[in-house]
Amino acid sequence: MIPSAGLELPRPSRRGLLTGGLALGASLTLPGCAYIRDDASTDAPLPESAKAEIDGDLVYFNWADYLAPTVVKGFQEEYGVKVIESNYDSMEGMYAKLAAGNEYDIVFPIAKWVVKLKREGKIRAIDPAQLGNAEQVFYSGSYFNDPWYDEGSAASVPFTVYKTGIGWRTDKVSSMTGSWRDLWNDEARGHVFTLDDQDEALGMAALLLGYDVNTADSSELSDIKDLLISQKEYLRAYSSDDVNNMVGGDAWVHHMWSGDYLYLRNWLVDDPTMYDFEAPSEGCPINSDAYVIPTNARHPGTAMVFIDYLLRPENAIKNTKYLSYPFPVKDALPAFAELAKDAPACNVEISDLENENVFRLLGTDEVQRRAAVWTEVKAS
Amino acid sequence: MAAPTAEATRRTAPRSAQRTRLWALLLALPTAWMMTFFVSSMVIVVLLSFGRTTNDGFPAFALRTDNYEALWNDVYLELFLRSLGYALATVAISLLIAYPVAYVIALHGGRYKNALIAAIVVPFFASYLIRMYAWKALLSDDGLVNSALRNLGLSDGITFLNTSYAVVGGLVYGFVVFMILPIYASLERLDTSLIEAGKDLYHGPVRTFFFVTVPATRAGLYGGILLVFLPALGDFVSAQLLGGAGTFMVGNLVQQQFMEGQNWPLGSALTVGMMTALTVLMVAYLRATSTQAREL
Numbered sequence: 001m002i003p004s005a006g007l008e009l010p011r012p013s014r015r016g017l018l019t020g021g022l023a024l025g026a027s028l029t030l031p032g033c034a035y036i037r038d039d040a041s042t043d044a045p046l047p048e049s050a051k052a053e054i055d056g057d058l059v060y061f062n063w064a065d066y067l068a069p070t071v072v073k074g075f076q077e078e079y080g081v082k083v084i085e086s087n088y089d090s091m092e093g094m095y096a097k098l099a100a101g102n103e104y105d106i107v108f109p110i111a112k113w114v115v116k117l118k119r120e121g122k123i124r125a126i127d128p129a130q131l132g133n134a135e136q137v138f139y140s141g142s143y144f145n146d147p148w149y150d151e152g153s154a155a156s157v158p159f160t161v162y163k164t165g166i167g168w169r170t171d172k173v174s175s176m177t178g179s180w181r182d183l184w185n186d187e188a189r190g191h192v193f194t195l196d197d198q199d200e201a202l203g204m205a206a207l208l209l210g211y212d213v214n215t216a217d218s219s220e221l222s223d224i225k226d227l228l229i230s231q232k233e234y235l236r237a238y239s240s241d242d243v244n245n246m247v248g249g250d251a252w253v254h255h256m257w258s259g260d261y262l263y264l265r266n267w268l269v270d271d272p273t274m275y276d277f278e279a280p281s282e283g284c285p286i287n288s289d290a291y292v293i294p295t296n297a298r299h300p301g302t303a304m305v306f307i308d309y310l311l312r313p314e315n316a317i318k319n320t321k322y323l324s325y326p327f328p329v330k331d332a333l334p335a336f337a338e339l340a341k342d343a344p345a346c347n348v349e350i351s352d353l354e355n356e357n358v359f360r361l362l363g364t365d366e367v368q369r370r371a372a373v374w375t376e377v378k379a380s
Numbered sequence: 381m382a383a384p385t386a387e388a389t390r391r392t393a394p395r396s397a398q399r400t401r402l403w404a405l406l407l408a409l410p411t412a413w414m415m416t417f418f419v420s421s422m423v424i425v426v427l428l429s430f431g432r433t434t435n436d437g438f439p440a441f442a443l444r445t446d447n448y449e450a451l452w453n454d455v456y457l458e459l460f461l462r463s464l465g466y467a468l469a470t471v472a473i474s475l476l477i478a479y480p481v482a483y484v485i486a487l488h489g490g491r492y493k494n495a496l497i498a499a500i501v502v503p504f505f506a507s508y509l510i511r512m513y514a515w516k517a518l519l520s521d522d523g524l525v526n527s528a529l530r531n532l533g534l535s536d537g538i539t540f541l542n543t544s545y546a547v548v549g550g551l552v553y554g555f556v557v558f559m560i561l562p563i564y565a566s567l568e569r570l571d572t573s574l575i576e577a578g579k580d581l582y583h584g585p586v587r588t589f590f591f592v593t594v595p596a597t598r599a600g601l602y603g604g605i606l607l608v609f610l611p612a613l614g615d616f617v618s619a620q621l622l623g624g625a626g627t628f629m630v631g632n633l634v635q636q637q638f639m640e641g642q643n644w645p646l647g648s649a650l651t652v653g654m655m656t657a658l659t660v661l662m663v664a665y666l667r668a669t670s671t672q673a674r675e676l
Contacts, residue, residue, distance in 0.1 A: 092639045099438075120436070190539075196620070198640040235625040237542040241516075248520025250541055364433045364642060371641035378628045378636075379455045 046118070046155055049127035050293065050300030057082040058302045061094065061104035068322035071315050078309075081302060098122055103296050105303040108159055111149040111288050115361040118155050123292040125155050130304055133311035136329045143353045144328055147288070148360075156290035157307050160259070160325040161348045163286050164200055165279040167246060167256035167264070176253075180208040180280045183255055189234050191252035193245050196238040198374045199359045200285065201228065204255060207282040213357050216366035221373045228377040238378060243268065246275070258346040259325035265343060266324060272342065279345040285357045286348065288328075429648035439644035447649035456633070456650070460657070463630040466544070467613040470551040471559075474608045475601075477552070478559035482600075483593075486567035497564065504557050512550055512621045516541065519622075542624030550618030558607035566600030567593075602669050610658070630654060 058075075064087040072083050086104070088094035091113050098107065098117070109117060117123045128134035137144050137158050144158045166182055173187045183192055183204070194201050203213035205224040215221065236250060242260045245251040247268055261277040269275060291310070293303045309315060313331035320327050326336040326348055340346045362370070432442045485496045503511070518524050519540035529535040540546055570593070578592035579585065594601070616631030623629075630650070637647030 090639055092642075116437075232625050237624045241621070244516060244520075247522075248516065248541075249522030250520050364435050364437050367437070367642045368433070371636065371643060375633065375636060375641070376455055378625075379459050379633065 044121055046121070046123070046125040047295045049125040049130060050297075050304050052130040052132075052304035052308055053301040054079055054081060054305055055301035056299035057084055058299060058306055059103065059105045059297075060085045060306075061088065061097075061106065062108045063087060064089070066108065066323065067310075068318045071310070071318050071322075074315070075306060075309050079302075079305060098294060101296070103298050104294055105297040105299045106306060107292050107294060108289050109292060110359075111147070111290065112359055112361040114149045114156050114290050114292060117292060117294075118150060119361075122295055123155050124295050124297070124300060126153075126157055126291075126293060126304070126307070128153070128157075131157070131308040131311065133308055133313075133329075136311045136313060136316070136331060139330055142328075142330075143350055147353075148358060149288075150290070156292050157311070158328045159289040159291050159310075160323065160327055161286065161288040161353065162325050163258045163279060163284040163346075163348055163352060164195070164204070165256060165258060165261075165277055165284050165345060167242065167251075167254045167261040167275060167277045169246075169252045169274060170276050171274045172252040176276075176278060178278055178281050180204055180282055182253060182278070182280070184231055184234050185253050186234075188252040191236055191250065192231070192234045193236055193242065193251045193254045194228075194231065194238050195242070195255045195257075196240045198370060200255065201238070201377070202370055202374060203285045203357070203359065207280070207285075207357065210282075213285055214360050214362060214366075216362060216369050218369065221369060225373045225377055229380055232380070258348070259323060262340055262343060262346045263324035266339060277343050277345050283355065283357050284352070285359060286352050286355060287359060288353075425648045425651055428645055429652045431645040431648070433643055433645060437642050442645075447645045448653070450646060451649060451653050456630075459628060459630050459633055460654070462627075463613055466548050466551060466629065467609050469548045470555065470612040471605055471609050473548065473552045474556045474559040475605070477556055478563055478604060482560050482564040482567055486564050486570070487572070497561075500557060500560055508554055509617060509621075511553065512617055515546075515550060515553070515622060519546065541622060542627075544624070544627050546622040546624075547619050547627045547629075550622045551612045551615060554615070554618060555608045555612055558611075559604035562600040562603040562607065563597060564600070566597040570596055598669075606662070606665075613658070614654070 058081055060072075060083050062085070072085075075081075076083055088097065091110055094107065094109065095113065095116070098104070099122070107123075114123075128138050134157075138153065144153055146152055147156075147158065150156045166176075166180070168176055168182070168188070172191070173185060175185060175187055176182050183194060185192065194204070199213070202215075202221075202224055205227045206213050206215050206220070209220070209223055209227060211217075211220045211224070215224070237245075239245055242251070242254050242256045243264050246254055246256075246264055256277065258277065258279075261275070265272045265275050265277075291307050293300050293307075297303060310319070311329055313329055316327040316329035316332035317335040320332055320336050321339065324339065326333070326340075337347065427441055428439055429447055430443055430445065431440055431447075432444060434440050481500070485493055489496050516523075520526070521537055521539065521541070525540070526535075526537045530537060540549075574592055574596060575588060578588035614631050614634075616629060616635045619627050619629040619632050634647050634650050634654075637643045637650060641647070
């Protein structure tokens with residue numbers, strides 16, 4: 001009897017197996033490449049709006065914890081559908097999944113991503129006439145009747161608005177000046193945080209230098225790079241975890257989002273007077289999120305009903321209180337003003353929305369030039 | 381060995397063919413799995429490293445070398461050396477922690493051995509990310525550790541977070557279990573009479589430890605070193621959550637190219653470049669360790 005028969009490697013030989021395996025691997029690579037392709041922007045008209053009628057469970061795709069759970073639960077109970085939730089942790093991650101063909105009924109992109117999704121035909125039109133509460137955001141004179149990111153609000157409904165400013169500890173720092181220069185504050189040396197975000201960091205430096213927040217001009221970027229590197233001796237870290245950095249006491253001066261500051265002040269700290277927020281005089285980046293419905297959504301009707309439900313003032317108020325970000329829903333605005341009464345700089349006024357400091361969708365070469373500068377700043 | 385009789389061959393032939401088929405089947409599944417999820421994604425990364433980004437921001441295949449040319453940048457070299465330093469420090473500290481722990485459990489754990497190993501492994505079931513956030517809560521300036529130090533009057537507070545120490549600490553905590561387990565496994569198999577013989581010959585626990593126990597467990601040591609070094613070098617979570625303004629690592633650089641930087645081809649070239657450097661380092665390491673093993 002051959003003692004080793006049971007341990008012998010099967011034919012095909014190891015080499016054969018390897019070759020076969022590689023071929024299999026390569027063949028599987030091809031479908032993967034479907035995503036990596038030249039996807040030229042389309043000028044085709046948007047896929048038409050769905051009717052606001054329940055047509056199945058809602059496949060919901062959002063940042064984690066970015067709507068009040070009671071509101072989502074209320075929708076399920078009222079309409080007898082399930083909300084199937086998945087989350088993204090970046091706009092790039094959200095986009096990659098949509099582009100790979102995953103089907104979601106509702107997504108919550110930041111303004112410039114609405115531009116990109118719309119341009120590529122990845123989202124449908126949303127007809128406000130289908131929404132009973134459309135008047136709450138599209139009332140006469142509303143900025144959102146024709147926002148910069150979506151001409152005529154054809155394919156999106158506004159969700160939240162916010163600004164970027166500076167939050168600080170009043171018990172540690174007494175020499176704030178109301179300028180972005182405060183991120184170079186001597187009293188806070190070693191306790192200053194800048195947001196770990198390419199647009200926000202470059203935008204802050206651009207505002208200080210009097211440049212456009214979207215600049216991709218080489219000499220302006222070079223100035224921005226020098227300015228940001230000069231900040232490093234004051235800096236504790238680059239981090240977007242602004243709330244925890246403030247709560248933990250690591251940050252005394254933090255480049256910060258308005259809603260995060262309000263959340264910190266209203267819900268997390270024992271003594272709110274120890275904290276303050278300013279909107280620097282050189283100007284603040286203003287941003288907004290929107291609701292959109294992807295073209296390949298299976299249940300666009302339910303998504304329309306959901307958007308309409310979120311526009312009801314009582315739900316917008318619950319969400320405003322939960323997130324501490326203002327919702328541009330007319331009858332929910334007083335609730336936000338009440339929330340922000342001790343921190344008026346967190347409020348986003350119509351005049352703020354009309355300013356020029358919004359992060360626009362840039363061309364690839366522009367983004368890559370900006371990224372190279374940001375990499376050098378962080379790596380130096 | 382005597383030649384098998386004709387009858388025996390006839391009887392065993394079908395059975396061995398059956399076994400061969402079984403082995404083929406058993407191998408086919410993992411092979412298909414690896415090819416689908418490992419090799420094909422590697423192929424995409426390598427191909428994409430010669431690619432470009434379209435004006436709409438999509439990665440696209442091409443045949444160009446500018447992504448590799450871009451790697452010759454002092455900034456990237458500095459980041460690589462910094463990451464290498466962090467990874468080596470992580471390996472050294474993990475080794476100092478892991479060997480005594482594994483030694484005590486394997487040789488003196490008695491009937492609690494399995495419970496002790498479980499106690500080490502179970503915390504690692506929690507996500508790495510969650511554990512990093514927990515460190516943040518513990519070590520922040522007003523966190524639990526600093527509050528305790530202040531209340532005990534031991535210190536005015538120590539800056540733990542956002543330092544290179546915090547990054548290395550996070551890496552050690554994240555990966556030390558990969559050092560403990562292989563060392564534990566090789567100590568478990570160690571014939572303790574070797575140690576006794578060593579004590580007879582060398583007359584001392586310290587010399588016995590370094591000349592008998594450590595060489596006898598070198599397989600576990602080498603395995604542990606690789607298992608800690610490789611993920612530590614490519615990690616980005618620790619530097620992102622616990623690091624400061626000057627602790628950016630190669631992993632963060634790669635991640636940035638795939639996200640905000642909108643430059644998958646450059647990210648892919650960085651990945652391929654890093655894998656090449658690691659392969660060279662690993663081959664050198666394996667050759668050195670196998671020569672050493674032969675000498676022993």
